Amino acid sequence: MTVVIERNRKAGADATPATGGAPISVAEATRAKGREGSGLYRKRTPIYPKLVHGRWRTIKWALLIVTLGIYYSTPWIRWARPAGAPQQAVLVDFTGRRFYFFSIELWPQEVYFITGLLVMAALALFLVTSLFGRLWCGYACPQTVWTDLYIAVERLFEGDRNARMKLDASKWSFDKLWRKVGKHAVWLVIAFSTGGAWIFYFHDAPTLLKTFWVGQAPMTAYVSAGVLTLTTYGLAGTMREQVCTYMCPWPRIQGAMIDGHSLQVTYRSDRGEPRGPHKKGQSWEGRGDCVDCNQCVVVCPMGIDIRNGGQIECINCGLCIDACNEIMVRLERPTGLIAYDTDEAVAARRARQRPVYPLVRSRTIYYGVALTAVSLLMAFGLATRSPVDFAVLRDRNPTFVRLDDGSVRDGYTLKIENRSWERRAFQVSLGGLRGATMQTPGAAPSAAPLSVTVEPNQVLALRVLVTAPPASLTAQSEPLIFTLSGGGRAWRNASVFLSSDVAAQ
Amino acid sequence: MAERDEDETSGVETTGHEWDGIREFDTPLPRWWLIIFYASIAFAVIYWVLMPAWPLITTNTPGLLHYSERASVMREVAAMRAKRQAEGAQLQRATLEQIEKDPQMQAYAFAVGQSIFGDNCAVCHGQGGLGGKGYPNLREGVWLWGGSLEQIQQTITYGIRSGDPNAHNSQMPAFGRDGILQPSQIDDLTEYVVSLSHRPADAAAVARAAPLFQSNCAVCHGAGGTGNQLVGAPNLADGGRQWLYGSDRASIHDQIWNGHGGVMPAWGRRFDANTIKALAVYIHANAGGQAS
Numbered sequence: 001m002t003v004v005i006e007r008n009r010k011a012g013a014d015a016t017p018a019t020g021g022a023p024i025s026v027a028e029a030t031r032a033k034g035r036e037g038s039g040l041y042r043k044r045t046p047i048y049p050k051l052v053h054g055r056w057r058t059i060k061w062a063l064l065i066v067t068l069g070i071y072y073s074t075p076w077i078r079w080a081r082p083a084g085a086p087q088q089a090v091l092v093d094f095t096g097r098r099f100y101f102f103s104i105e106l107w108p109q110e111v112y113f114i115t116g117l118l119v120m121a122a123l124a125l126f127l128v129t130s131l132f133g134r135l136w137c138g139y140a141c142p143q144t145v146w147t148d149l150y151i152a153v154e155r156l157f158e159g160d161r162n163a164r165m166k167l168d169a170s171k172w173s174f175d176k177l178w179r180k181v182g183k184h185a186v187w188l189v190i191a192f193s194t195g196g197a198w199i200f201y202f203h204d205a206p207t208l209l210k211t212f213w214v215g216q217a218p219m220t221a222y223v224s225a226g227v228l229t230l231t232t233y234g235l236a237g238t239m240r241e242q243v244c245t246y247m248c249p250w251p252r253i254q255g256a257m258i259d260g261h262s263l264q265v266t267y268r269s270d271r272g273e274p275r276g277p278h279k280k281g282q283s284w285e286g287r288g289d290c291v292d293c294n295q296c297v298v299v300c301p302m303g304i305d306i307r308n309g310g311q312i313e314c315i316n317c318g319l320c321i322d323a324c325n326e327i328m329v330r331l332e333r334p335t336g337l338i339a340y341d342t343d344e345a346v347a348a349r350r351a352r353q354r355p356v357y358p359l360v361r362s363r364t365i366y367y368g369v370a371l372t373a374v375s376l377l378m379a380f381g382l383a384t385r386s387p388v389d390f391a392v393l394r395d396r397n398p399t400f401v402r403l404d405d406g407s408v409r410d411g412y413t414l415k416i417e418n419r420s421w422e423r424r425a426f427q428v429s430l431g432g433l434r435g436a437t438m439q440t441p442g443a444a445p446s447a448a449p450l451s452v453t454v455e456p457n458q459v460l461a462l463r464v465l466v467t468a469p470p471a472s473l474t475a476q477s478e479p480l481i482f483t484l485s486g487g488g489r490a491w492r493n494a495s496v497f498l499s500s501d502v503a504a505q
Numbered sequence: 506m507a508e509r510d511e512d513e514t515s516g517v518e519t520t521g522h523e524w525d526g527i528r529e530f531d532t533p534l535p536r537w538w539l540i541i542f543y544a545s546i547a548f549a550v551i552y553w554v555l556m557p558a559w560p561l562i563t564t565n566t567p568g569l570l571h572y573s574e575r576a577s578v579m580r581e582v583a584a585m586r587a588k589r590q591a592e593g594a595q596l597q598r599a600t601l602e603q604i605e606k607d608p609q610m611q612a613y614a615f616a617v618g619q620s621i622f623g624d625n626c627a628v629c630h631g632q633g634g635l636g637g638k639g640y641p642n643l644r645e646g647v648w649l650w651g652g653s654l655e656q657i658q659q660t661i662t663y664g665i666r667s668g669d670p671n672a673h674n675s676q677m678p679a680f681g682r683d684g685i686l687q688p689s690q691i692d693d694l695t696e697y698v699v700s701l702s703h704r705p706a707d708a709a710a711v712a713r714a715a716p717l718f719q720s721n722c723a724v725c726h727g728a729g730g731t732g733n734q735l736v737g738a739p740n741l742a743d744g745g746r747q748w749l750y751g752s753d754r755a756s757i758h759d760q761i762w763n764g765h766g767g768v769m770p771a772w773g774r775r776f777d778a779n780t781i782k783a784l785a786v787y788i789h790a791n792a793g794g795q796a797s
Contacts, residue, residue, distance in 0.1 A: 411791070441605075442606060
């Protein structure tokens with residue numbers, strides 16, 4: 001086969017501008033790649049983010065504590081429910097097929113509430129992104145939060161940027177060994193406690209904590225904990241910014257949310273350029289404020305240069321703002337050379353106009369209205385949620401049965417859901433068909449309503465046989481109405497009664 | 506080693522072989538692929554040691570774990586049997602009526618009955634139990650051999666003409682085929698059977714057939730033709746909606762001539778008593794008509 005593999009070409013093309021010299025042939029580029037290893041992927045350039053102090057870093061630390069706090073502590077909140085029900089505030093109970101969230105208890109049939117919640121989350125994300133850029137990515141995304149935590153651990157063992165670079169370049173020694181082993185061990189502990197915390201959302205936390213260690217927890221708990229340990233360790237420890245750049249679809253989607261008026265971490269090129277080194281005492285006239293100190297680059301956890309403008313890799317975390325402000329203060333220049341700003345504002349300043357920040361734009365209105373509508377719909381649905389649901393399923397085979405006295409019988413299964421925590425007594429009555437009688441299998445037919453009791457938090461499947469005398473059957477399909485009444489309320493369910501055309505016989 | 510042979514255009518090393526001017530790239534295998542390849546080899550070796558793998562002359566290497574798929578299935582079957590035994594225990598003690606009236610036992614009997622019915626009975630009686638020509642309808646309350654719980658249980662257990670000594674064995678004679686009656690007499694009897702359900706019939710033929718009916722048919726079907734469940738003789742005076750072989754004149758004539766009678770297996774040989782109890786309750790409770 002003589003197929004010229006396209007990626008070889010690309011690799012060559014990439015290599016060309018980087019050298020800056022004469023263009024090299026594809027063949028040469030491939031050979032060069034062969035020397036550095038397999039040519040199937042671009043090797044990751046290691047990033048050593050430097051520690052920075054400042055307003056945004058402080059906010060990020062605070063949010064890290066809050067979000068991790070919520071994640072780890074939520075399953076441990078207890079909530080009083082009637083006896084027999086789980087006493088855990090937030091619980092996804094797969095075995096019992098219920099979802100508990102504080103005072104709300106959802107059944108699998110009501111999964112649309114979860115769908116609604118996800119739609120709300122998506123719309124809220126759209127709105128926030130169109131207003132303030134990728135705040136989610138920079139501050140609240142688990143990938144960012146855990147990566148931040150892992151980098152902090154790394155710093156603890158291996159020191160800050162320069163020390164880490166030196167350590168990685170050095171030969172193996174006892175010092176390097178214990179630092180590396182220590183770092184990975186702590187990473188694994190964090191990863192395990194992350195995976196371990198996840199499973200508490202699905203089982204009673206205090207019970208699971210005990211059974212987990214003696215090997216009596218369900219297999220799913222061990223598997224989930226194991227898988228999440230590995231993914232946390234892998235994603236936050238070794239993959240880091242590659243997850244955002246290559247794996248996550250969100251940066252691509254966000255291109256559609258952001259416009260020129262969205263706030264983003266922005267290098268104010270109107271003020272910074274032309275950049276260049278600055279000696280103390282030198283005049284600032286005729287030059288930009290950027291002194292090319294590279295601090296914004298070395299602190300960036302994504303390894304990019306914000307001065308190249310908005311980029312797909314940028315997670316909008318603002319650490320470069322802190323880094324730059326530190327330098328500006330030292331240079332006694334105004335801070336905010338890098339800041340949360342908009343492309344339009346930078347362009348306006350360059351044109352010596354007053355920058356405007358219109359928060360109300362067509363897209364923010366659309367997202368806002370959609371978000372409000374879905375939220376109201378959800379609130380309405382939750383507020384008017386019935387504790388009882390009533391469904392009627394008519395037998396399909398046989399559709400009807402003719403008895404030897406000429407009357408016709410249809411079979412139905414009534415599903416009565418009692419979503420409350422009390423036993424409920426109901427009466428099932430029949431309407432719409434004259435002379436029809438009702439019976440449960442094995443009982444005697446009667447025209448009187450059936451009395452049933454449904455246990456708390458249970459569904460009763462009640463089989464009912466309805467018999468109608470030939471005189472009342474005028475059409476092949478007659479309307480039949482089941483009414484469920486109890487506790488002063490009634491639920492109607494319209495079905496049909498099928499028979500062959502009696503008149504034709 | 507020979508000189509590296511490289512492709513001019515791409516710079517990728519080739520295998521050095523040439524077929525009709527076509528050479529093959531010697532692209533290095535991806536690292537992830539190699540890792541998986543070596544891991545598979547390691548896995549295979551571990552598997553040989555732990556699991557049954559190599560065929561020998563009469564048996565195979567058992568492996569350290571002594572795993573056997575068949576043994577595992579048999580264990581599961583045994584476990585399921587034990588579970589059913591435990592769940593069916595209350596059916597064993599209870600009478601059929603108690604099972605039908607008790608909501609919990611009824612629900613269990615329905616679950617068992619529905620599955621057994623679908624796998625075994627539906628072939629002839631239909632998924633909904635409505636039967637067909639030659640196969641009785643189990644839903645409409647007309648019973649050849651009796652529709653009480655005990656009668657249904659009896660019929661299921663021993664079957665009909667199944668060869669079992671306790672089966673319902675009676676059979677209608679083939680009056681025409683075996684030459685018991687003359688063809689003209691069978692024509693007259695056909696008219697007589699039609700008249701039993703108050704349908705218009707040839708009065709002269711009916712009059713001629715009346716003594717014939719009393720001497721040949723009444724012993725099973727009764728003097729008034731109302732049938733007898735002890736011998737599975739259907740009621741001939743009910744209009745014939747549920748007759749197994751049809752109620753028009755041709756069908757009646759054919760039945761008197763040939764005396765059709767089907768066979769139902771003795772299910773007691775295949776299922777335990779609890780399963781048959783469950784099945785009887787399932788059929789009885791979902792059928793119309795007769796209470797026990």
